[in-house]
Amino acid sequence: MIEALAKGILLGGSSGLAPGPLMTLMLLETIRSGLKNGIKVALVPLITDGPIIVGIIYLFGYIPNREFFLAILSLLGGLVILAIAWKTANMPPLELPEEGGRLQSSALRQGILVNFFSPHPYLFWFSVGVPLYFSLAAQNDTAEFGSSGIVFIISFYVTLIAVKLAIAATAFQFRSFFQGKAYLVTTKILALCLGWFAFVLVRDGVSYLIKFV
16 A cells, blocks of 8 residues: 555656646646636646546557557647647737636636647556556455555545646746746747647657558
């Protein structure tokens, strides 16, 4: 049980700190729209990853053509992120709203699209998460549904979300520095980051397709 808890905290913390399209979108929404929208994006893994984990647990070892599956996800994810990057790069100047103001409804939707079509959660749970889950769960009498496996998943996501929330809160505290020209420069930089992630996903998608062919 302690081993499962420790591994969940370690992997969840490192995943929460890892740069990626969801992290970039979270920072963008926190600076642009306030902490509540940043929190929405930070909580996206709780919405998207549940079906991913359950599906991989039940289908692990039986999914044929994983390269083709990951290729499609990478290409779709790249297109989604590229569209968000383009929108971000062409964003007009604006005054940042006060916290508690009207929230933009697109934050959660964009976060879900970015994370669901990103191959990163699938790759992690295919290669690390689910094998570790089975290994830890096998230590219990209840086989694959052992409590150690559940502790691992819960501690992983508690730590992951806590780290992302801390980063969003920190970004919000410093968003007053991003008024005017600084705001535009920041959004351009974040747009470039999103563009780079889109390029990487498309490149990986093509690589998976080549392996499949």
